[in-house]
Amino acid sequence: EVFTSVYRIESIHRAETTLMKGLTDLVSKERRDGQSLPDNVITFFHRVEEDEKKAQSNNETVNNPLNFLHIIDRWITGWDKLPELLFCEKCRKSSNIIEFYATYISTKQILIETPHRNDIGGIATAIDRLVDMYNLSVDDLIAGRVKTTEVSPMTLTELIYVTNALPSYEKEIVWYEAWIHKMKSNRNTDIEEYKLIYTKLAKAYFKVGEPLTCIKVLKKYLLKDPRNSDVIVDLERCKKRASAGLQKYEEKIEHYLDEKSMDSYTNYKKLCGGVELRTPNETKSLRCFNGKTQIPYMESKKEVLSYDPEVVMFHDVISDKEAEEIKNIAIPKMERSFIVSRFKTPATIGGNYNSPIRVSETAWLEDSDHSLIHKLSRRIERITGLSLQRRLSSTSDSEALQVLNYGAGGMYIPHVDFFGERLANHDAPPDLKHSGDRVATWLFYLTDVKFGGSTVFPDIKVQVPVTKGAAAFWYSIQKSGVPDNRTLHAGCPVLEGSKWVCNKWIRVAGQFRKRPCGLSRDAV
Numbered sequence: 385e386v387f388t389s390v391y392r393i394e395s396i397h398r399a400e401t402t403l404m405k406g407l408t409d410l411v412s413k414e415r416r417d418g419q420s421l422p423d424n425v426i427t428f429f430h431r432v433e434e435d436e437k438k439a440q441s442n443n444e445t446v447n448n449p450l451n452f453l454h455i456i457d458r459w460i461t462g463w464d465k466l467p468e469l470l471f472c473e474k475c476r477k478s479s480n481i482i483e484f485y486a487t488y489i490s491t492k493q494i495l496i497e498t499p500h501r502n503d504i505g506g507i508a509t510a511i512d513r514l515v516d517m518y519n520l521s522v523d524d525l526i527a528g529r530v531k532t533t534e535v536s537p538m539t540l541t542e543l544i545y546v547t548n549a550l551p552s553y554e555k556e557i558v559w560y561e562a563w564i565h566k567m568k569s570n571r572n573t574d575i576e577e578y579k580l581i582y583t584k585l586a587k588a589y590f591k592v593g594e595p596l597t598c599i600k601v602l603k604k605y606l607l608k609d610p611r612n613s614d615v616i617v618d619l620e621r622c623k624k625r626a627s628a629g630l631q632k633y634e635e636k637i638e639h640y641l642d643e644k645s646m647d648s649y650t651n652y653k654k655l656c657g658g659v660e661l662r663t664p665n666e667t668k669s670l671r672c673f674n675g676k677t678q679i680p681y682m683e684s685k686k687e688v689l690s691y692d693p694e695v696v697m698f699h700d701v702i703s704d705k706e707a708e709e710i711k712n713i714a715i716p717k718m719e720r721s722f723i724v725s726r727f728k729t730p731a732t733i734g735g736n737y738n739s740p741i742r743v744s745e746t747a748w749l750e751d752s753d754h755s756l757i758h759k760l761s762r763r764i765e766r767i768t769g770l771s772l773q774r775r776l777s778s779t780s781d782s783e784a785l786q787v788l789n790y791g792a793g794g795m796y797i798p799h800v801d802f803f804g805e806r807l808a809n810h811d812a813p814p815d816l817k818h819s820g821d822r823v824a825t826w827l828f829y830l831t832d833v834k835f836g837g838s839t840v841f842p843d844i845k846v847q848v849p850v851t852k853g854a855a856a857f858w859y860s861i862q863k864s865g866v867p868d869n870r871t872l873h874a875g876c877p878v879l880e881g882s883k884w885v886c887n888k889w890i891r892v893a894g895q896f897r898k899r900p901c902g903l904s905r906d907a908v
């Protein structure tokens with residue numbers, strides 16, 4: 385799967401650029417020789433040309449899920465099929481074609497992974513999630529617009545990918561209605577497309593218990609194509625249901641959120657969208673200042689986002705060059721992030737109902753892997769005053785550095801980082817199992833993103849924007865030793881850009897001198 389990280393999609397896209405250079409060459413050589421390639425090859429060639437032109441803004445390729453959908457669809461329906469099209473039975477074989485084919489094979493061989501049907505589902509789900517999260521207009525998406533960027537409009541095939549991934553018939557209705565709206569302004573839509581959309585829309589109305597609307601939709605279609613027997617059969621079905629007076633409602637995917645989760649989810653959504661949920665009175669005492677570190681002449685740029693529980697940002701704690709280096713060290717080791725529930729934390733609320741909990745890829749880096757990783761651990765120690773020692777054979781004061789790159793619409797739904805009562809029986813390696821709970825989290829931001837991706841704390845209404853070079857830091861366990869549920873937090877879905885972060889989860893065991901425990905139960 386490539387949709388689980390933006391860098392994988394980017395590498396597919398780089399390969400496509402190479403293939404496209406080869407194809408452009410082929411087209412012009414054949415033209416020069418007075419020959420032409422099969423029509424479907426030329427059509428595909430023009431599609432890529434057109435898509436690429438549209439997807440460029442300020443010399444950069446637009447990094448949003450709609451463009452990812454185009455990239456993956458072009459790959460699966462185009463590049464993968466190209467040899468069949470070029471070497472069809474009646475096709476003329478020229479040396480130019482053979483030459484292109486060599487480039488084709490070698491380019492594909494370099495790729496570690498090529499897109500897969502699953503990727504389509506992953507990206508389609510991401511698009512649905514982003515519509516919910518950021519209240520995007522479906523009409524805009526169909527036309528290729530996402531916030532301030534524009535790419536090619538969606539194709540009919542892409543629409544069907546998206547609607548197949550939707551968790552409810554209500555949502556399908558919204559998309560088909562929008563598509564019909566678009567078809568109306570396009571005079572030469574072919575009848576097959578009309579038929580497909582009208583029958584799918586009618587079926588969705590039927591499923592949500594609205595047979596009368598189902599009848600209306602099908603009758604509208606029959607005005608264009610009065611004798612279509614499939615549609616007439618569908619119409620009879622709707623009529624029968626309507627006369628039975630049965631309003632049967634069918635759910636596509638069952639979902640359930642309890643009230644408390646719903647509150648957190650509402651805040652999560654608002655905070656991700658950049659809404660300030662605290663009153664001026666609540667934020668007036670928040671400050672930025674030069675913080676003390678363990679080295680007398682070194683200060684940190686500290687910004688307090690919440691005093692209790694304490695959530696802070698440290699600015700300029702990692703350079704662009706270091707951030708780039710971390711990515712390069714991590715890339716060969718990246719793997720799909722495991723679901724938090726490996727540790728059975730309450731990572732079960734919010735998000736879109738059918739969405740995976742975490743869409744990202746992870747690499748774990750040890751201090752001993754590279755001097756830079758070691759250096760960063762020491763830097764965090766100086767700034768926080770905590771110990772991050774890794775002792776691979778006994779208890780450790782922190783886990784390895786976790787590097788994350790989010791995928792298409794990638795996010796991490798609301799969760800807490802501590803294990804709480806589950807610490808005793810989780811299946812971490814023994815050294816970590818005996819290192820105590822996760823007392824604090826340090827999160828470096830290695831990139832900026834154009835839109836979305838903030839780290840948000842729904843219960844305390846805090847939003848930390850993705851800020852390259854900065855880090856977020858918070859304690860998950862109070863000084864009394866009691867885990868702090870108010871530290872529930874999430875990574876918002878990324879709408880545009882590639883979000884890279886890396887974090888250190890700091891353990892309780894080694895901190896007894898560095899962060900003395902409090903004397904009362906509610907010590908913070």
Ligand SMILES: O=C(O)CCC(=O)C(=O)O
Binds near residue numbers: 839
């Ligand atoms: O990526 C984010 O913003 C959140 C990451 C996170 O929750 C974590 O690493 O524990």
Ligand SMILES: [Fe+2]
Binds near residue numbers: 799
């Ligand atoms: Fe977390």
